[in-house]
Amino acid sequence: MLVDFNFRIIFEYLPLFLTGLRSTCFIAVVSIALALATGIIACACRISGVKAIKYPAIAYIEIIRSTPLLVQIYFLYFGLPTLGLRVPELQTGILALMLNSGAYIAEIIRAGITSVDDGQLEAGTASGLNYFQRMRFIILPQALGVTIPPLLGQNIVLVKDSALLSLISVMELTRCGQTMTSERFMPAEAFFTVAFFYMCIYFCLKALADWSQRKLIFREAY
Amino acid sequence: MIEFKNVNKWFGKLHVLNNIDLKISKGEVLVICGPSGSGKSTLIRCINRLEKIQKGEIIVNNTPVHDKHTNLTKLRAQIGFVFQQFHLYPHMTVLQNVMLAPVNVKKLAKSEAEKIALEKLEQVGLTEKSSAYPAQLSGGQQQRVAIARGLTMSPEIMLFDEPTSALDPEMIGEVLDVMVNLVSEGMTMCVVTHEMGFAKKVAHRVLFMDEGKIVETGTPDDFFDNPKTDRAAEFISKILTH
Amino acid sequence: MMGFYFSRLVEIYPFFLKGLWMTSKIAFISLVTCTLIGFVLGVIRSSNNIILKRIVGVYVAFVRGTPFVVQIFIIFFILPDWGLQLDAFPAALLAMAIMGSAFICEIVAGGINSIHKGQWEAATSSGLTMIQQLRLVIVPQAMKVILPPLVGQYVLLIKDTSVVSVIGVMELTRVGWVTVVRIPEGLMVFSLVGALYFSISYPLILLSNYLERKMAI
Numbered sequence: 001m002l003v004d005f006n007f008r009i010i011f012e013y014l015p016l017f018l019t020g021l022r023s024t025c026f027i028a029v030v031s032i033a034l035a036l037a038t039g040i041i042a043c044a045c046r047i048s049g050v051k052a053i054k055y056p057a058i059a060y061i062e063i064i065r066s067t068p069l070l071v072q073i074y075f076l077y078f079g080l081p082t083l084g085l086r087v088p089e090l091q092t093g094i095l096a097l098m099l100n101s102g103a104y105i106a107e108i109i110r111a112g113i114t115s116v117d118d119g120q121l122e123a124g125t126a127s128g129l130n131y132f133q134r135m136r137f138i139i140l141p142q143a144l145g146v147t148i149p150p151l152l153g154q155n156i157v158l159v160k161d162s163a164l165l166s167l168i169s170v171m172e173l174t175r176c177g178q179t180m181t182s183e184r185f186m187p188a189e190a191f192f193t194v195a196f197f198y199m200c201i202y203f204c205l206k207a208l209a210d211w212s213q214r215k216l217i218f219r220e221a222y
Numbered sequence: 223m224i225e226f227k228n229v230n231k232w233f234g235k236l237h238v239l240n241n242i243d244l245k246i247s248k249g250e251v252l253v254i255c256g257p258s259g260s261g262k263s264t265l266i267r268c269i270n271r272l273e274k275i276q277k278g279e280i281i282v283n284n285t286p287v288h289d290k291h292t293n294l295t296k297l298r299a300q301i302g303f304v305f306q307q308f309h310l311y312p313h314m315t316v317l318q319n320v321m322l323a324p325v326n327v328k329k330l331a332k333s334e335a336e337k338i339a340l341e342k343l344e345q346v347g348l349t350e351k352s353s354a355y356p357a358q359l360s361g362g363q364q365q366r367v368a369i370a371r372g373l374t375m376s377p378e379i380m381l382f383d384e385p386t387s388a389l390d391p392e393m394i395g396e397v398l399d400v401m402v403n404l405v406s407e408g409m410t411m412c413v414v415t416h417e418m419g420f421a422k423k424v425a426h427r428v429l430f431m432d433e434g435k436i437v438e439t440g441t442p443d444d445f446f447d448n449p450k451t452d453r454a455a456e457f458i459s460k461i462l463t464h
Numbered sequence: 465m466m467g468f469y470f471s472r473l474v475e476i477y478p479f480f481l482k483g484l485w486m487t488s489k490i491a492f493i494s495l496v497t498c499t500l501i502g503f504v505l506g507v508i509r510s511s512n513n514i515i516l517k518r519i520v521g522v523y524v525a526f527v528r529g530t531p532f533v534v535q536i537f538i539i540f541f542i543l544p545d546w547g548l549q550l551d552a553f554p555a556a557l558l559a560m561a562i563m564g565s566a567f568i569c570e571i572v573a574g575g576i577n578s579i580h581k582g583q584w585e586a587a588t589s590s591g592l593t594m595i596q597q598l599r600l601v602i603v604p605q606a607m608k609v610i611l612p613p614l615v616g617q618y619v620l621l622i623k624d625t626s627v628v629s630v631i632g633v634m635e636l637t638r639v640g641w642v643t644v645v646r647i648p649e650g651l652m653v654f655s656l657v658g659a660l661y662f663s664i665s666y667p668l669i670l671l672s673n674y675l676e677r678k679m680a681i
Contacts (some may be wrong), residue, residue: 009366066619066657066665067571068626070637075658078650080276122272123368126303128295136464137322141313156528163531167630174534187541195538202529 001054006189013193020176021197027090027172028159028201031097035158036151038098039105046106047113057106064103070164073094077168093165101158108154112147113139121138152209173197223248223410224269224379229278231264238264239275240434251411253421253442256431257457263306264415266381269412270301283378295327302372306384308364310356310371313426316343317352320371328375329397343372346400362393366400379406382413417460419447430454434461469649473656476643481650483639484660490635491664493557498564499614505565506572507598519678520569527566532627539566540631556628564621573619575610576602607681615672617663626661636660 010017045057064072073096080087087095116139124134166175177194181187227376231239238261246252248341254262267273271287271294278284279289285297310319317339323402325336356364365385372380382401386394398420403422405411415421421428421442428445430438430453436452438445449455509520527535536559543550550558579602587597627636640657644650 014618062666062669063658063662066669067661068623068637069625071627071658071661072653074637074640074644075650078644078648079344079654080650082648082650117309119305119307120311123305123309123311123371124302125272126270126298126301126305127322128298128327130295132598133326137326138311142311145313160531163533166533166625169500174531174537177534177537181537181541187537188545191534191538191542195526195534198531198534199526199529202525206529 004214005192006186009184009186010189010193011181014175016176016179017054017193017197019172020173020194023139023171024159024162024173024197025201027097027162027170028155028164029095031094031101031162032155033156034094034098035101035105038102039109042102043113044107045111046110061103061106064100065107066209068095069100069161070167072100073168076219083205088163089168089170093162093170095169097158097165099114099163100161101154104154104157105151108142109147111150112143115146116142149209149213152205152212156202156205156209159205223250223283225279225281227279227281228270229275229280231261231268231273231275231277235243238434239268242278242436244429244436246412247408248410249408250427251405251409251428252413252427253425254414254429254431255413255421255457256437257327257463260431261434262431263286263383266412266414269379269381270298270303272303283305297376299323299327300378300379302369302370302375302377303381303387304365304368304380306387308356308361308368308388310364310368315353316348316356316359316367319356319367319464320374323371323375338376339370339374342373343367343402345351345373346370347396358442360393362396363387365389365397369397369404369453379410379412384414384416401447406417418461422446430457432457435450469647469652472647473643473649473652474679476647479640479643480636480656480660483634483636483657484664485624486633486635487622487637488664489659490556490560490625490633492626494531494560494564495618497557497561498568501561501565502568505569505573509569509573510576524566527563528570529626531560532563532624533630535563536628536631547592550663552628552631552633555631556625556633559628560621560625563624564617567620570608571610571613573621575608575611578609579605586603598609598622612672612676615675616670619668619672622665622668623661 015155036208040089042057042060045053049053073093076087076092076096077089080092120138120142121134124138129137162172163174166178169175173194180190184190224244226242226244228238229239229242235237240261242265254265256262257273264273264311268275269282269287275288282297283300285292287297303372310316314322319334320339320342321332321335324330325332328335330338339444340349340352343352345368348363348366348370351363351367356367365388367382369385385401386397389397394417398417400410400411401420402424413420413425425442427439430434430445430449430451432453438449438451440450445454446458449458505520508516509524514581536556539553539559539562540550543555552642568611582599582606583598587601592600625635627638629641630641632638634642636657640653644653649651
């Protein structure tokens with residue numbers, strides 16, 4: 001079993017894996033930034049009272065959350081060309097990750113905002129603060145404390161989700177494993193190495209999430 | 223100073239305020255009591271429009287509170303409100319809690335707002351806690367900070383919604399002391415409370431509510447010693463044996 | 465042209481229903497297995513046995529730290545190397561079981577840990593055995609914390625079944641992939657696939673939301 005694990009071949013392929021790792025990190029960073037923007041906008045629409053933007057936001061969030069990411073990726077990958085749009089694989093993949101995580105992030109932010117006690121809003125209202133001041137000084141700072149840990153959790157999910165981009169031939173970490181498997185047929189070496197790199201990213205992000213959990217959750221006032 | 227004219231409010235089918243007519247004059251201290259669900263909290267929450275009313279009119283300092291065109295910010299600056307559950311902002315220090323409104327509503331300079339905030343904190347005896355966070359304070363101290371926060375806009379009226387009900391017995395005294403001091407400064411106050419001692423000592427008038435109606439009003443001594451209605455008598459005997 | 469493809473799509477609609485049936489089958493079997501294994505592991509993870517706890521911890525970290533598609537590749541390509549030949553379908557079930565159990569284990573452990581120590585102590589002083597304590601006192605209370613995220617996890621697991629298409633299991637996503645080669649209307653084909661997934665997962669999402677509201681009281 002693991003006795004004949006071939007480390008030499010891993011070293012031979014190390015440069016390939018490192019490019020894959022870099023590519024995965026790049027995809028993750030770009031997608032999370034875009035997803036955050038999408039999520040904030042979707043959440044703002046979702047909690048607004050204007051029906052014309054509220055219902056489209058609900059539809060977007062619910063459709064994304066109840067269909068698999070892989071189907072969303074294929075939808076864009078096979079669907080955009082039928083609309084006459086030639087988008088390269090990488091961009092298609094990032095678009096899919098952005099739309100997917102954006103919906104989850106919108107819900108995370110909404111949960112953070114609704115978690116702030118109603119009394120806090122009333123206290124702000126009674127002091128004469130207007131809507132934006134209540135949001136800015138009272139709701140958002142407290143919502144941030146409960147939002148950051150699950151946001152970092154979503155970040156972890158996104159890194160793992162980006163592995164699915166290998167199925168539309170985006171050259172990232174998992175795709176490197178597939179490449180090595182098809183060239184040398186050493187799946188154990190290939191995929192355990194891939195798994196190892198994902199674990200490294202996971203532990204870094206998890207340490208960050210745990211740290212933020214301790215740091216950012218405000219103690220209850222009563 | 224505060225006037226209720228035929229005020230009615232419903233929560234769904236529940237008639238929480240039923241034809242309320244009431245006048246509170248400047249410098250008056252009014253204590254409102256009654257069983258839970260009688261509408262007493264709703265009554266004072268309507269004064270600064272934390273609750274809307276469906277019928278009637280409330281006038282504070284010649285301003286119709288429930289008029290569309292009323293400048294609520296200006297109105298609320300004249301009214302301090304203290305909640306049963308304090309509702310201090312947990313992510314801000316005591317001083318920041320008290321300074322928030324003067325800086326952002328009155329647009330005072332930070333230094334000036336800080337001066338006022340410290341004055342108010344001194345008034346409630348908590349200057350030394352100004353850099354603490356709410357979670358580091360006892361319930362009584364938190365409520366005193368909340369009172370300082372209510373005072374910081376130099377309001378003409380203070381509203382208290384059961385300010386001592388969420389406190390342990392040994393902390394009630396310190397909060398009531400602060401309130402008694404306010405009375406001696408001539409503040410107009412509406413206090414929802416069952417603290418008979420406080421009512422007897424400083425209230426000018428006691429108002430007893432039940433099922434959304436004002437059942438009885440009178441001076442504290444009259445009310446507590448010779449209640450006119452059976453419902454009030456029953457209520458008083460309950461809080462006495464409690 | 466659209467119309468032509470649409471009628472082709474209607475023609476091969478039974479093919480999609482077969483895919484839906486396969487997806488439901490995988491989903492149902494894995495939800496049951498994952499729940500059973502997940503609860504056992506969750507109890508171990510919240511227990512006082514440090515060695516067992518650590519072992520479960522390592523397993524959970526591995527599953528949570530790596531993408532599901534990589535786990536499937538490991539199971540499907542590497543187990544044969546080690547002398548365990550698996551068809552695509554059992555390999556898919558195995559992968560789902562390994563992945564899902566780890567997530568459910570964490571949810572269960574979180575629920576059990578949320579119960580106040582005093583409840584254990586009270587149950588111990590009443591003379592209940594360990595199993596009785598769990599069954600009669602701890603788990604019924606922990607269910608309140610466990611149930612909403614558990615149903616949420618079910619939705620995620622159902623959606624994750626789409627990934628087993630990569631080893632050739634003819635479920636819904638694979639059906640879509642095979643179809644799109646013959647009927648090049650990607651939007652139409654994958655809208656249909658998406659709609660079918662939606663019809664399974666959305667009711668569960670609503671259930672999860674409902675439970676969350678109900679349990680919050």
